Amino acid sequence: MINPSQFYQHPLMNYVLLGRELWMEVLQMVVKVAILTGFGINCDRETAAVFEMVGAESERIHVNRFVNGEKKLSDFHIMAVPGGFSFGDHLGSGRLMGNRLRFGMREQVREFIQNGGLAIGICNGFQVLVKMGLLPGDDEISLTQTASLALNDSGHYEDRWVTLEFDTNSHCVWTKGIERIRVPVRHGEGKFVTTDPNLLDHWAANGQIVVKYVDPNDPYPSSSDELLKYPLSPNASMRNIAGVCDPTGRVFGLMPHPEANHSTWLGATWTRELKPTEHGEGEGLALFRNAVDYVEKKPKKKMTPPRKFYYGIICTFISLIIFNLGNASGDLDYFFSAWILSLIIFTVGLIVEYNHLRRHKAHRLKIGEVPFKENIFTFITLIGFGLVIFCLLLITVIFTGNFDIIGH
Incomplete structure (x- = not known):
């Protein structure tokens, strides 16, 4: 026997x-992030990396794979549109990529947001989300463009560090608990504008104007609608706007690069502020952790x-x-x-x-x-x-x- x-x-x-x-995938439900790539997007790897740092599983996917049906946005919890120079910024930064998403992924994106998905656009990604109409957006997710990102008032590309201050009363899930951070900007068209001043009041009252440029020497809180001098505001955005969210608070975009300050040693002043043994998380990582934490705490399907x-x-x-x-x-x-x-x-x-x-x-x-x-x-x-x-x-x-x- x-x-x-x-x-x-x-x-x-x-x-x-x-x-x-399989148990870990099904029961633990790892937060999955779709990092859009292709057509000149070039910050996809670092964007994927920061999500991995806070416990998510990120996958870099060419936009055409969603458009052609090879991939489904519904299989992910978060969509990230990184920075870069999509389509070479022809016809305006983010214009062509915005149209690609607006018309090629229209229903996917709408259903994704309606079903509780999160999205972030960084720099060129912010321009994409604004020009496709997802930001600042509306309750119907009509994808109607109501704002834009215009040429910087300086007339040239800006590559410098800025200080951002967040609206702690905003319902934006990405910015919960964050007051100020220092991150770099890298853009030539970052001036947030709209043709309807009344919309600015509406967005402000609705908690959608989430983050503004501020003077780092002013005590917190100091954000103001009065235009800051250059280069404190690197682009002369209306009301010093650096980023906005949609009415749900789950879609967020900003011109600066929080993923570029994921560790203290990436900060512009760490050698003056920290000892060599004091390295840790950078100021920009909290945004991504907030998003992942939000998904993990949602009731599981x-x-x-x-x-x-x-x-x-x-x-x-x-x-x-x-x-x-x-x-x-x-x-x-x-x-x-x-x-x-x-x-x-x-x-x-x-x-x-x-x-x-x-x-x-x-x-x-x-x-x-x-x-x-x-x-x-x-x-x-x-x-x-x-x-x-x-x-x-x-x-x-x-x-x-x-x-x-x-x-x-």
């Missing part, structure tokens, strides 16, 4: 790591494993049943034949499941980030498979009447 301890040599044990990662997950599980069960029958037979030749057959079937299920996990990037372990949680999910997976093996063994014993297997 085959010793039940040999079950531990079954290829099922190789399935544990994959099972652990019931997630159903994909169909291909069941293919893998079915193959596993079949392989275990055959393996149990071979074990219970007591015939060594029959046992080895059953073992080989179960191995083949199980391998098919393993390949199917691995391909699914690879497609969803769940096979990439982030060593050292959440070891406790990973160990918990590994333990749960081991216990789950152990129970399955025990139940199948018990069923086999009952149906075959071979109760001696337990004693061996």
Whole structure:
């Protein structure tokens, strides 16, 4: 009779790591961020990096893959439009990319926001969201443009550090708890303007004018509608506006680059303010952490494993049943034949499941980030498979009447 301890040599044990990662993906629900790329966007890697730093899983995806239906925005929690020079800034910064999203992804974007998705546009990404009409936006998400980003009053490209002050009363989820940060600007068309001054009052009353340029020497709070002198305001934006949100507070955009100050050593003055051993998070990282925290704290939707997950599980069960029958037979030749057959079937299920996990990037372990949680999910997976093996063994014993297997 085959010793039940040999079950531990079954290829099922190789399935544990994959099972652990599926548990982490389905139960833990990692926050997924779609980082748009293509057509001259060039800040996608650092934008992806900052989301990873605060615990999200980011994926850089060419805009055309959404437009062509290869990817769905609904599979993500956050959409990020990074900075760069999309379409070479021809016809105006962000104009052509804005039209690409406005007409090529119109319904996807509307449904994404209506279903609670978050979005951020940084620099050129802010220009895109404004010119496609998503910012400052309206309650209907009509994607009607009501503002723009014009040429800087200085008449040239501005590359300098600025101080930003946030409206702590705003409902914007991205800026919760943030008062001031120092980040760089890198743009030639960053002057926030609108042809309807009444809209500025409406946005201000609605908490949508989230962030303004301020004089770093003025005590907090000091944001004002009175135009700051250059270069405190690098572009002469109306009411010193550096960024706005939509009526929901979940879509946010700004001209400065918070991702460019994710660590203290990236700050312009860290050598004067910190000791070499005092490095840590930069001032811009809080924006991204707020967004990820918001998604994690939202009520979780019931997630159903994909169909291909069941293919893998079915193959596993079949392989275990055959393996149990071979074990219970007591015939060594029959046992080895059953073992080989179960191995083949199980391998098919393993390949199917691995391909699914690879497609969803769940096979990439982030060593050292959440070891406790990973160990918990590994333990749960081991216990789950152990129970399955025990139940199948018990069923086999009952149906075959071979109760001696337990004693061996």
